[in-house]
Amino acid sequence: MELTLTRTTKRKGCTLGVLVVDGKEMCDTMEPTWRDLKKERKVKGCTAIPEGRYPVVITLSPKFGKWLPLLLNVPFFEGIRIHAGNLPADTEGCILVGEYNEETRQLECSTLYVRLLKQLIVEAKERGEGVWITVK
Template sequence: MELTLTRTAKRKTYTIGRLAVDGEPFCDTLEPTWRDIGYGRPGRKIPGRTAIPAGRYPVVITYSPKFDKWLPLLLHVPMFEGVRIHAGNTAEDTAGCILVGENLKPGMVLNSNIWVHRLKQKIVEAKARGEGVWITVK
């Protein structure tokens, strides 16, 4: 299964995106501020306030002690650890993770718990079919 996160609005305090599953629009996303911290380029990571670098990452579901639930986890994200896809509404609810929901208000995603549940369900179904799950962030 291929997830694609296309960042559509890079603002001073947050980043809005659109998540697609196997090419089909799925939901909106919210991340911290995007900063150009890629390999060989200028910029610097500000812990807890920086969106992950663009790239393609494997996704698994593991238990999160912080959230006390099973959540998607992105693996091998350069300069980051523990990047999850989880519920939240504003950039204050993420320290680098991807929040999913509906971008119905500027700088926010709403109905986040519903969208996390739906995404987890799709990932579990893909894994049950023996598929790998990847996310491309651009």
């Protein structure tokens, strides 16, 4: 299964994007501020992950106490998850999923999209497929 996160808006304070699953648009995303880590320093808890292609697994998150998608081998980062949240303050580097509301500047229906994404990942793994995310 192939996930693609295309960043569409890089604002001071947050980065917005669109998540596509196997060629079909699924939802919007929110991350911390994007920084070019080749030129800038990472700001702990306030920096989006670098562009790249990463394997995805589902593991039990010690922080959230839930089974959540985890991105592996992310340079300069550890514990990058895809999880629910509404505002940039809800992420320290992870990817939030949901429906972005421009008026309120927050994600809505986030828990629903995490649940749907987890189901798709589990089904792909049961079929013996690898799951990857490309962030661009």
